[in-house]
Amino acid sequence: MPPRITPRTLKGFRDYPPAVMIPRERLIDTARRVYRSYGFSPIDTPALEYLEILSGKGSEETDKQLYKFQDHGQRWVGLRFDLTVPLARFAAEHVNELGIPLKRYHIATVWRGENTQRGRYREFMQCDFDTIGTRSIAADIETALVIHDLLRAIGFDAFTIRINNRMVLSGLLERLGLADRATAVLRALDKLGKIGPEKVAEEMISVAGATAEQAQNILRLSEVAGCNEEVLRQVEPLVAGSETGQAGVAKLKEVLDGVAAAGVAADRVRLDLSIARGLDYYTGTIFETFLDALPGIGSVCSGGRYDNLAELFTSQELPGIGASLGLDRLLAAMEELGMIEKVSTPAPVFIPYFEKDRLHDYLRLAAALRAAGIGVEVFCEPKKLGQQLKYADRRGFRIALIAGANELNAGTCQVKDLQTQNKQDVPLEANAASVIAAVKAILAQGNAV
RNA sequence: GUGGCUGUAGCUCAGUCGGUUAGAGUACCAGAUUGUGGAUCUGGGUGUCGUGGGUUCGAGUCCCAUCAGCCACCCCA
Numbered sequence: 001m002p003p004r005i006t007p008r009t010l011k012g013f014r015d016y017p018p019a020v021m022i023p024r025e026r027l028i029d030t031a032r033r034v035y036r037s038y039g040f041s042p043i044d045t046p047a048l049e050y051l052e053i054l055s056g057k058g059s060e061e062t063d064k065q066l067y068k069f070q071d072h073g074q075r076w077v078g079l080r081f082d083l084t085v086p087l088a089r090f091a092a093e094h095v096n097e098l099g100i101p102l103k104r105y106h107i108a109t110v111w112r113g114e115n116t117q118r119g120r121y122r123e124f125m126q127c128d129f130d131t132i133g134t135r136s137i138a139a140d141i142e143t144a145l146v147i148h149d150l151l152r153a154i155g156f157d158a159f160t161i162r163i164n165n166r167m168v169l170s171g172l173l174e175r176l177g178l179a180d181r182a183t184a185v186l187r188a189l190d191k192l193g194k195i196g197p198e199k200v201a202e203e204m205i206s207v208a209g210a211t212a213e214q215a216q217n218i219l220r221l222s223e224v225a226g227c228n229e230e231v232l233r234q235v236e237p238l239v240a241g242s243e244t245g246q247a248g249v250a251k252l253k254e255v256l257d258g259v260a261a262a263g264v265a266a267d268r269v270r271l272d273l274s275i276a277r278g279l280d281y282y283t284g285t286i287f288e289t290f291l292d293a294l295p296g297i298g299s300v301c302s303g304g305r306y307d308n309l310a311e312l313f314t315s316q317e318l319p320g321i322g323a324s325l326g327l328d329r330l331l332a333a334m335e336e337l338g339m340i341e342k343v344s345t346p347a348p349v350f351i352p353y354f355e356k357d358r359l360h361d362y363l364r365l366a367a368a369l370r371a372a373g374i375g376v377e378v379f380c381e382p383k384k385l386g387q388q389l390k391y392a393d394r395r396g397f398r399i400a401l402i403a404g405a406n407e408l409n410a411g412t413c414q415v416k417d418l419q420t421q422n423k424q425d426v427p428l429e430a431n432a433a434s435v436i437a438a439v440k441a442i443l444a445q446g447n448a449v
Numbered sequence: 450g451u452g453g454c455u456g457u458a459g460c461u462c463a464g465u466c467g468g469u470u471a472g473a474g475u476a477c478c479a480g481a482u483u484g485u486g487g488a489u490c491u492g493g494g495u496g497u498c499g500u501g502g503g504u505u506c507g508a509g510u511c512c513c514a515u516c517a518g519c520c521a522c523c524c525c526a
Contacts, residue, residue: 115451384485388485391486
């Protein structure tokens with residue numbers, strides 16, 4: 001006997017069985033469809049880049065998490081840890097051929113060698129979309145609309161896109177004389193929902209070096225509450241005198257007005273001055289999206305505006321805005337909310353291999369249904385009908401087309417709805433038109449829950 | 450990277466003071482039922498007790514290491 005190798009996967013890396021992969025692919029399809037409906041075009045980039053492209057782009061933290069090694073030609077290379085740095089490189093290389101604005105989406109796997117936790121892996125997928133090369137507020141509005149449409153298309157009705165503008169925060173920090181410590185202060189502020197105002201104040205004082213008074217002044221932002229109009233009214237005096245802050249408030253107004261004009265319900269998009277985003281590179285509008293039913297899971301779609309995406313790669317200034325769907329986190333949420341169908345077949349129709357010598361009849365019937373755009377599986381062994389139906393049931397097929405000697409001799413086919421157990425005998429023509437009609441009728445009913 | 454908790458059947462778990470052949474539920478397979486699935490009944494254990502060492506007459510049980518998972522910090526999607 002050959003030595004046996006233990007089958008296993010690396011820490012933080014996962015297998016995706018059919019029952020996991022089917023909803024996953026469905027979600028990706030939805031994201032792709034929504035992105036495309038706004039004119040975003042797909043791109044892809046290599047998983048592996050020169051190390052110099054990737055390192056030093058995020059924080060020290062991302063450098064530590066970077067998977068890096070020497071390739072066979074002794075080149076230092078790294079696996080991409082997000083899709084933004086590859087986009088920066090891509091844009092620097094290709095803007096001139098592609099033109100501006102560059103609207104792209106990118107759905108791909110990224111790798112981070114960090115410690116794992118539930119919903120946090122070392123290999124995971126990001127679904128980014130970005131608009132590069134414009135400072136127009138129209139792009140900010142559109143970004144909010146895409147997030148909105150995306151969540152609706154996935155099947156959520158109750159969610160909140162929280163919106164803020166980094167300039168408002170900068171304006172306030174300027175007034176308080178904390179502009180040089182913005183990163184540390186904002187990082188602390190970002191934790192407000194998680195650890196509460198006292199702890200945030202402590203961190204601002206100990207880590208960011210703010211005074212107690214300064215910390216309290218910043219925290220006043222989080223006390224600003226109410227509907228969007230009320231928030232705007234309260235924030236204006238807080239940034240009075242700061243050109244940056246006032247500009248930020250004006251931008252927020254424009255985004256809110258634009259989104260409303262596009263028909264988004266008023267309570268879907270909410271001003272929230274406490275969201276800051278940990279990352280340094282956001283400079284304008286910031287988005288975070290929370291599910292009303294599961295706020296604890298965190299933001300499922302985040303993003304914002306940046307001034308200069310690719311300054312490390314080109315002298316051409318490339319401002320832009322974009323956001324990223326947290327695919328794995330969202331799937332975890334959908335699972336928890338019972339939105340994931342427990343199905344391990346992507347095809348709705350099952351044809352048992354009933355009569356041993358009538359395989360050709362089954363293949364012909366299946367081909368006719370597939371030509372009509374309906375997924376069909378013909379069972380591959382002429383087992384007992386009961387066993388075959390049990391298989392169909394376990395896999396989650398919706399319909400079985402049963403054709404034994406009785407049916408075939410009578411020129412019919414039994415169409416059985418496996419969910420409701422309804423059976424009907426349908427004439428079986430050469431083109432299977434009646435069967436296709438019956439199948440479509442059942443599928444159109446949706447899931448009888 | 451730091452700290453804590455946990456690893457026994459596909460899954461959830463029991464397993465006494467260290468004691469000889471490792472147990473339940475569920476899932477799975479087969480049959481009851483050679484033309485109809487989810488129920489019921491019958492039969493079947495499918496296991497390197499995560500892995501490797503150590504202590505011991507003897508280890509699922511105690512010790513060390515390691516791997517993996519969960520939680521918190523950190524950071525983020």
